[in-house]
Amino acid sequence: MFILNPNKKDLSQHSFIHFFLYPRTTFYSLYFGLYLSQLTLGAFAADAGNLYNTIFDVRAGEKYFDRQCSRCHGIDAKGDDEIGAPDLTGRLRRANTTAGIFNVLRNGVPGTAMIALNPEVPDSLAWQLVAYIESLASDPANINLPGSPTRGRKLYSGSTDCAGCHMIEGLGGRNGPDLTSIGERLRPEQINSALLRPNEKVTPRWWTVSVRDQNGNFYQGLRMSEDSFSLRIMDVNEELYSFSKDRLKEWNIDKSSTMPSYQGKFTDSELEDLVAFLFSLRNKRSL
Numbered sequence: 001m002f003i004l005n006p007n008k009k010d011l012s013q014h015s016f017i018h019f020f021l022y023p024r025t026t027f028y029s030l031y032f033g034l035y036l037s038q039l040t041l042g043a044f045a046a047d048a049g050n051l052y053n054t055i056f057d058v059r060a061g062e063k064y065f066d067r068q069c070s071r072c073h074g075i076d077a078k079g080d081d082e083i084g085a086p087d088l089t090g091r092l093r094r095a096n097t098t099a100g101i102f103n104v105l106r107n108g109v110p111g112t113a114m115i116a117l118n119p120e121v122p123d124s125l126a127w128q129l130v131a132y133i134e135s136l137a138s139d140p141a142n143i144n145l146p147g148s149p150t151r152g153r154k155l156y157s158g159s160t161d162c163a164g165c166h167m168i169e170g171l172g173g174r175n176g177p178d179l180t181s182i183g184e185r186l187r188p189e190q191i192n193s194a195l196l197r198p199n200e201k202v203t204p205r206w207w208t209v210s211v212r213d214q215n216g217n218f219y220q221g222l223r224m225s226e227d228s229f230s231l232r233i234m235d236v237n238e239e240l241y242s243f244s245k246d247r248l249k250e251w252n253i254d255k256s257s258t259m260p261s262y263q264g265k266f267t268d269s270e271l272e273d274l275v276a277f278l279f280s281l282r283n284k285r286s287l
C-alpha cells in the first residue's frame with residue numbers, strides 16, 4: 001500500500017486540481033502527505049464521484065470490511081479460492097471504475113455468494129468501502145519485471161520493424177493496433193505471447209481480406225469493417241478500399257495475424273526488455 005510514486009510531476013498536478021474539487025480531501029492530503037495522495041488519487045483518477053475517500057473514510061471502510069466481508073474475501077482481501085471470492089487487491093474483474101465497485105456492493109452479483117449490502121447501510125458507508133477497496137489496488141506499474149524498459153525502448157525503435165506497423169503516441173504505422181497504452185490492456189505474459197505467438201488471438205479487425213473484383217483486379221488488406229453488403233479494407237500502404245459485395249467476383253478472409261512471430265529473433269533477455277518497455281506504456285492519467 002505504501003507505494004512511492006516515482007512520477008512526482010503527475011502527482012503534484014493531480015493534487016493541484018484536486019484542491020479545487022475537494023478542499024476537504026486536500027486538507028488531509030497535505031496533512032498526511034504522500035501516503036494519502038496515493039489513496040485519494042486512485043479514486044479521483046477513476047471517477048470524481050467518491051467524496052468519501054479521506055484516510056478516515058478508508059479506515060471506516062476497512063473496519064466494516066473486516067467485520068462483514070473478510071470471512072469470504074479474507075482479512076487481507078486476497079480472496080478465497082474455495083468460496084470463489086476474488087482477490088480485491090489487484091485489478092477487479094467486474095468492477096473497474098469507482099462507480100462500478102459501488103454498484104457491485106449495492107446490487108451484489110446475482111447468482112453468486114456475493115450478495116448486496118444490507119439496504120440499511122447508508123450510501124456514505126458504501127462509498128467508504130469503495131475507498132477502502134480502491135486503496136488496496138496495487139499499482140500495476142509497480143510490478144517488478146526482470147527486463148529494462150529503457151533497453152526495450154531502444155530495441156523497439158532501433159533494430160526492429162515494430163514501428164512500421166504499430167503506432168505509439170501518434171508515431172508509426174497503422175498496420176497493427178496502437179500500442180500507446182498497451183500496458184493497460186495486456187499483462188506482461190500476454191504481451192510476451194503476443195510477440196511469440198501472434199496467431200493465438202487475432203481480433204477480426206486484424207484479419208486479412210483478399211478480394212477479386214468484377215474486372216479481375218486483386219486487392220488485399222486488413223479488414224477494417226464488414227457488413228452484409230460491403231467490405232472495407234486497408235492495404236499495406238495504408239490505402240483504404242471499399243467494395244460492394246454483390247459486385248465482387250470473390251473474396252476470402254484469412255484469420256491469421258500479419259505480425260511475424262519473434263520467437264528465436266530475440267534473446268530471452270531482449271524479450272524481457274521489450275515486454276518491460278511495452279508494459280510501461282499506459283495512460284498517464286491512470287497513475
Ligand code: HEC
Pocket residue numbers: 065068069070071072073083084085086088091092093094095096101104105109112113114115117129133
Ligand atoms: C458469502 C461470501 C461473500 C461475502 C460475505 C462478500 N463477498 Fe464479495 N464476492 C463474493 C464472490 C463469490 C464474488 C465473485 C462473484 C462473481 O463475480 O462471480 C464476490 C465479488 C466481489 C467484488 C467484485 C470483484 C471483481 O473482481 O470485480 C467486490 C468488489 C466484492 N465482492 C466486495 C465485497 C465487499 C466489500 C463485501 C462486504 C460488504 C463482500 N464482497 C462480501 C463473495 C462474498
Ligand code: HEC
Pocket residue numbers: 156160161162163164165166175176177179182185186191194195198199201202203206257258259260262274278
Ligand atoms: C507487419 C506488421 C507488424 C509488425 C512488423 C509487428 N506487428 Fe505487432 N501486431 C500486428 C498486428 C496486425 C497485430 C494484431 C493481431 C495480433 O494480435 O497478432 C499485432 C499485435 C501486437 C501486439 C498485441 C496488441 C494488442 O492490442 O493485443 C503487440 C504487443 C505487438 N503487436 C507488438 C509488436 C512489437 C513489439 C513488434 C516488433 C518487435 C511488432 N509488434 C511487430 C502487426 C505487426
